[in-house]
Amino acid sequence: MIADLAAQDHPDGPASSTAQAESVAGLLQPVVADLIVLVLYAKNAHWNVSGPGFRSAHLALDELVVITSSAADSVAERLRALGVGVDGTPQAVTTRMATVSPVAHPTGTTVPVMLSWVADLIGIVTTRLRAAAGRVGQTDAPTGDLLNAITLDLEKQKWLLSSES
Numbered sequence: 001m002i003a004d005l006a007a008q009d010h011p012d013g014p015a016s017s018t019a020q021a022e023s024v025a026g027l028l029q030p031v032v033a034d035l036i037v038l039v040l041y042a043k044n045a046h047w048n049v050s051g052p053g054f055r056s057a058h059l060a061l062d063e064l065v066v067i068t069s070s071a072a073d074s075v076a077e078r079l080r081a082l083g084v085g086v087d088g089t090p091q092a093v094t095t096r097m098a099t100v101s102p103v104a105h106p107t108g109t110t111v112p113v114m115l116s117w118v119a120d121l122i123g124i125v126t127t128r129l130r131a132a133a134g135r136v137g138q139t140d141a142p143t144g145d146l147l148n149a150i151t152l153d154l155e156k157q158k159w160l161l162s163s164e165s
């Protein structure tokens, strides 16, 4: 489905750079899915975390949700600005989810367990973001800058959560 949507031309896109846009889109679509997956896992952790340090962890995880959701929105709308479709459907996200979270959901819900697990997930996503930013930046510097900015924000969140766990 991602490929199908990415192949669609939209009337409000830059017609003169369709091939380049679709090349960049192929790199951006998985990033959108990765970020949505991280939103879902972080929100679930926000709900389920428990024990000493709950309130701080609960709030920190929701901050991560807001930042990551905004990042997904920015990348998705960058795709549209490039004139291609975006696939943020449950089907696309489910397909990606299996690769973003190769580690099992933790059985415990204590603050250290949940924050450490989410920090690991952020690490998976930011490793992919760095790779995508490098490749995208070779042909579309502004879009590469967008991915680098998101990487910086998420790596800061990883550090914050790791410091509390």
Ligand SMILES: [Fe+2]
Residues within 6 Å of the ligand: 046, 062
């Ligand atoms: Fe909440």
